[in-house]
Amino acid sequence: MTWLDKLERRFGFLGIPGLIRIVIGFTALVYVLVYxxxxFxxxxTLDPALILRGQVWRLVTYIFIPQTFSPLWVLLALWFLWFIGEGLERAWGPFRLTLYFVVGMIGTTVAAFFFGSNFSNGMLITSLFFAFAxxxxxxxxxxxxxxxxKIKWLAWIYAAFLMLGFFVGPNSYRAALLAAFANYFIFFGPE
Structure with missing residues (x-):
């Protein structure tokens, strides 16, 4: 029995069925409100300075900000997020998907506080894509x-671009990448 099995047995009730659908719904709502x-x-945004001043909702709300505000691209991005989210929930179940998502959020938030800069949800969504792949x-x-x-080829191409960014990008990019992918390394590292 793996540590994930033990966690699921004990805390499985904390899994959120349809988590990605909820994220998609709030992202669509944020898109309309920002439009x-x-x-708005x-x-x-995930802004550590403002969180320390009491705006604690930012610890969660940054995950609902779309990466683009083009209507077509938002629609395609939300459809793709739904596609990979449903696949991950089928493969893992609600608890493991929720845990994976929350670990990625925590990693992103910790990195934002460490660097004192705004981080987006882009790397977190990318880590979902790699889990799906x-x-x-x-x-x-x-x-x-x-x-x-095939998804595996897209993942390899995307991984090459991420590695390029890791080696030539700023430290904040490296931190965002490592922090958001902490969930991937935790879930798939021992295999």
């Missing part, structure tokens, strides 16, 4: 709805 009032986004490497998606590509 109506562009300044600044109230949700680990479970479903031969799943095919169609780039631009035309070109069939």
């Amino acid at each position: 109506l009032n562009r300044g 986004e600044s109230l949700l 680990r479970f479903y490497p031969d799943e095919v998606i169609y780039i631009l709805f035309i070109l069939p590509v």
Whole structure:
């Protein structure tokens, strides 16, 4: 019995069924609110200085900020997040997916406080993609709805870009990458 099995047996009731659907719903709501009032986004970012001044909601709300505000790209990003989230929930169940997500959030938050800068949810979502690629490497998606590509090849290409950024990017990028991928290393490292 692995440590994850023991945790699930003891704390399985804390798993949130449909967690990714909830994240998608709030992200869509944030998109609409930011579209109506562009300044709304600044109230949700992961800003350590403002959190220390009492704005504790920022510890959670940054995960709902879309990476882009183009309507088409937001729609595609939310669809893809739903696609990988449903796959991960099928493979792991609600508890492990919730734990994976929360560990990634904690890592991102700790890195933001360590560097004193704003971090986004981009790396956290990327870690979900890599977990999905680990479970479903031969799943095919169609780039631009035309070109069939297996998830494992997209993951390798994305990993190459992340490694390039790790070696040439600033320390804050390295910290964001390592922090958000802490969940991936914890869940898949021993294998």
